Amino acid sequence: MAQVTAVTPVARMVGSNRVVQGKGIVYPLGDAGLDPEEEKDLRRSIVKQALEALRSEA
């Protein structure tokens, strides 16, 4: 399991092994300040980081 969250210290504190930095508490995989295409690029990049974390030793 890879956990995407903006609040990575909490995830690490409770023992999550694969933590990926999310964008914000209100949207771990989004950003309302970006235009839709840029926002999707951001989301894709975060999901790819999560996939990379799943492929890697924790």
Added chain:
Amino acid sequence: MRVVHYLNQFFGGLGGEEEANIAVEVREGAVGPGRLLEQVLGDGSTVVKTVICGDNHAAENLDSVMELVVEQVRESQADLFVAGPCFVAGRYGVAAGALCAAVQAELGTPVVTGMAVENPGVDLYRQELYIVDSGENVADMRAALIKMAAIARKLAANEDVGRPADMGYIPRGIMKDEIVEESAAVRLANMILAKTTGQPYETELTQTGFEPIPAPPPVPDLSEATVAIVTDGGLVPAGNPDGMPAIASTIWGAYDIAAVDDLEGADYEVYHRGYDNRHVLNDPDRLVPVDVLKELEKAGEVGKVYEQFLSMTGLANPLANSRRIGREIAESLKNAGVDAVILTST
């Protein structure tokens, strides 16, 4: 002391796992470990009643077993209720904790139990109860009962029970005032000296302990894998079919996305009072990234996106409840053949 003792079917001598469905029965006097308990309590203490119940029966009928045990303790005018020790037996530990908590709350009678630290009953009841660390080995029965008896005597005499490390019980997370000789500055300096020179020292502020979780092995080839999305952000289909609460959820839901390539706000609702839900309602992919994960599935980077996303409300939940939900979700995904999970947290 007059003692009522609770045992599961195994320690009650009725049989092993095959007898786990056996209904509750009440015996006069001590049974099995109860005889040893009488010995270590000393002072003419007697186990007046022993309640024996199968682990499955207790787990499935906890309310009625609790009621019966409270009634037995009341009728017997017992000075003490003891459950176990339960070692690593999980259902036994959970039942022992629930029964001790019920007797303590309803009658104010002193209660004590014993379990291995890994027993799920510990997480559920350590704050309410004195749970002796029995270790995992049933051969340590006598040692566990001696510690339980020492705590029981203090409780019965209305004395301060003392520190977890001295009395052998699992820390309850209680802080107590204490008069000490040295100022905080001196104590702190001594601790730092001890720590930096590798000497033993005892912290005065233990943080809530989270047991280390062994990292699951990586999934090197995700192009062959089924990947599921799980969220604690409270996303549910419009109409909230499972009645997901917006706080302290005891349930989780699984929602079909097999034929969906992009989540639309109109189709979903958010039940979570811990963050401003508007952005996720505008585009749920910001929480549950179905759009890009399905693209990566088509591109072959991911073998398969699991046909449901799983959701719950991660807000103001007791740890024990969150752990249960986590275990249930993990079990359900494992049974469904899911290889990897992306968990998104608000």
